[in-house]
Amino acid sequence: xxxxxxxxxxxxxxxxxxxxxxxxxxxxxxESEILGVVxxxxxxxxxxxxxxxxxxxxxxATIEGSIRYKGRELVGLPARELRRLRxxxxxxxxxxxxxxxxxxxxxxxxxxxxxxxxxxxxxxKAMERVEELLAEVNFPNPHEAMSRYPHQxxxxxxxxxxxxxxxxxxxxxxxxxxxxxxxxxxxxxxxLDLVRKLRATHKSAVVFITxxxxxxxELADRVMVMYAGRVVERGSRAELFSDPRHPYTRAxxxxxxxxxxxxxxxxxxxxxxxxxxxxxxxxxxxxxxxPVHYEPCEAGKPDLGSGTHAAxxxxxAQA
Amino acid sequence: xxxxxxxxxxxxxxxxxxxxxxxxxIFFATPGADPAARIAGRNASPxxxxxxxxxxxxxxxxxxxYVTMMEKIxxxxxxxxxxxxxxxxxxxxxxxxxxxxxxxxxxxxxxxVVSIIIGIAAAATRGSWLDKLLMALGLxxxxxxxxxxxxxxxxxxxxxxxxxxxFSWVPPLGYKNFSDDPKGWFLTLVIPWIxxxxxxxxxxxxxxxxAIIESLQEDYIRTARAKGLSETRIxxxxxxxxxxxxxxxxxGLDFGALVGGSALLTEVVFGLHGIGKLTYDALQNLDLxxxxxxxxxxxxxxxxxxxxxxxxxxxxxxxxRTS
Numbered sequence: 001x002x003x004x005x006x007x008x009x010x011x012x013x014x015x016x017x018x019x020x021x022x023x024x025x026x027x028x029x030x031e032s033e034i035l036g037v038v039x040x041x042x043x044x045x046x047x048x049x050x051x052x053x054x055x056x057x058x059x060x061a062t063i064e065g066s067i068r069y070k071g072r073e074l075v076g077l078p079a080r081e082l083r084r085l086r087x088x089x090x091x092x093x094x095x096x097x098x099x100x101x102x103x104x105x106x107x108x109x110x111x112x113x114x115x116x117x118x119x120x121x122x123x124x125k126a127m128e129r130v131e132e133l134l135a136e137v138n139f140p141n142p143h144e145a146m147s148r149y150p151h152q153x154x155x156x157x158x159x160x161x162x163x164x165x166x167x168x169x170x171x172x173x174x175x176x177x178x179x180x181x182x183x184x185x186x187x188x189x190x191x192l193d194l195v196r197k198l199r200a201t202h203k204s205a206v207v208f209i210t211x212x213x214x215x216x217x218e219l220a221d222r223v224m225v226m227y228a229g230r231v232v233e234r235g236s237r238a239e240l241f242s243d244p245r246h247p248y249t250r251a252x253x254x255x256x257x258x259x260x261x262x263x264x265x266x267x268x269x270x271x272x273x274x275x276x277x278x279x280x281x282x283x284x285x286x287x288x289x290x291p292v293h294y295e296p297c298e299a300g301k302p303d304l305g306s307g308t309h310a311a312x313x314x315x316x317a318q319a
Numbered sequence: 320x321x322x323x324x325x326x327x328x329x330x331x332x333x334x335x336x337x338x339x340x341x342x343x344x345i346f347f348a349t350p351g352a353d354p355a356a357r358i359a360g361r362n363a364s365p366x367x368x369x370x371x372x373x374x375x376x377x378x379x380x381x382x383x384x385y386v387t388m389m390e391k392i393x394x395x396x397x398x399x400x401x402x403x404x405x406x407x408x409x410x411x412x413x414x415x416x417x418x419x420x421x422x423x424x425x426x427x428x429x430x431x432v433v434s435i436i437i438g439i440a441a442a443a444t445r446g447s448w449l450d451k452l453l454m455a456l457g458l459x460x461x462x463x464x465x466x467x468x469x470x471x472x473x474x475x476x477x478x479x480x481x482x483x484x485x486f487s488w489v490p491p492l493g494y495k496n497f498s499d500d501p502k503g504w505f506l507t508l509v510i511p512w513i514x515x516x517x518x519x520x521x522x523x524x525x526x527x528x529x530a531i532i533e534s535l536q537e538d539y540i541r542t543a544r545a546k547g548l549s550e551t552r553i554x555x556x557x558x559x560x561x562x563x564x565x566x567x568x569x570x571g572l573d574f575g576a577l578v579g580g581s582a583l584l585t586e587v588v589f590g591l592h593g594i595g596k597l598t599y600d601a602l603q604n605l606d607l608x609x610x611x612x613x614x615x616x617x618x619x620x621x622x623x624x625x626x627x628x629x630x631x632x633x634x635x636x637x638x639x640r641t642s
Contacts (some may be wrong), residue, residue: 057544057545083549085548086545086546087548095539102543102561
């Protein structure tokens, strides 16, 4: 077990009241496993992983619960200790490669900076390592690429550079926050291949955040579906795709156009929009949009329960 | 990169040529005014008027007049002030240049260093009492008129407290040549430097703080945190570095203007005979050759300062190198 999150709660104080961005999230991650985290914008998928990275710097945020990395509690760990893990054992890839790199330094410099923050090696040794890394993420001309500035590279190439940077210290855990969302579809496929290949070579565990069920079906070993700050369903990829239990998961899967057979004239959409975290509905947060909504849903929030494949829904519990 | 610099240099020459033509036309081709009468000054005798007319070529076409004027300023350097009875203009300008440059360079070093420290300290502790104090002091510095501040400085260091231990080192007003007396040069300029820089420390400190705080919201700062860098390194290497671009823009404009004569008030208050004072006196006497020369000189410095800023930009921001 490399990462174990228990009952994580993140709330932000705002002028309009308390925003519970994460409301009791628990999950585990085994070594070299890929966990797909799926959900709409605002479902809390990014915030929960920023909490794992210790990157929630907002002074109005409160973080409760437990995040154990290799058995070590990260919540409440001093900033210094956390910094030693960050970028070294736990690395992160961000959504938009266009803005994720500092514009005024070469990518070689930026990758070497991370290596030298965690390893005491000479500049030239670090640069050699950078060249290896860039070759590993399929830069056609790694030596030349080192002296390139971010603006001189395409989006896909920048994302490769960001991935090379994340891998520079051989992290045991890699958090990827929608790394393909801002990229073209063809470039996306290349990046997904890369993540798969790197999992094999570096043995890193990967948490892959996305809102794209297609990406999850290609990449993830296990999947976690989030809605309004809570996990609504979790299971292995096979379980989730062949037997989706939560109505929200079903609706998400229903909105992917089928590859074979007759195409529907209109894709089914989920009615309504995600609730504001300031005014969550009574009981189940998905209730107002749920096609199988019934009385008990108003009464309380359904629990996820235990088991490898579980859904937080009263209908499922009843069945 | 070399090409970009050369091209910028070419543009600079072109702009200076344009300025010289416009200034020349304003003074010498304004309809209804006789430039010879202006140059000769009030109550000039007909002989003097004739001499002026001949020497500046006013009886010949306009372009010849322009070339004659430029020749007098840049080549022969024998442009003569008639208002001040034969005073050579170019040497007068040359004598005031070191005074203004000493004043402005020293003040610029002071304000750049201090405002960077203030900007970083305020941005790093934003929201704290230190931040609020520094920003309030900055606003105070911006609000104090330089002539008033200069007079107060003089009052304190030259008369009221001159005999106290704190200010007994302050020499009397005036300028000492660096080559003659380096220590005297430094000591006479310390108070003017502080006076001139206070306004700019206020402005630059506030601007830099705002720019750093804006940079700290950028995605690449989050990346830098995710890399496990220390907060100090993130602030100095990532946030400050990208914030300096706004800072340099402002610096180029202010520095050019000050060297070009905007330090006038400081020069007058501290009895420094620099370019600002020279221009001011020339305008009061309507000393046309002198005005022509000082305006040319001032525009030259503004243009050079802007070109230097563009070079610094190219160094600071790699995105500008390729275009």
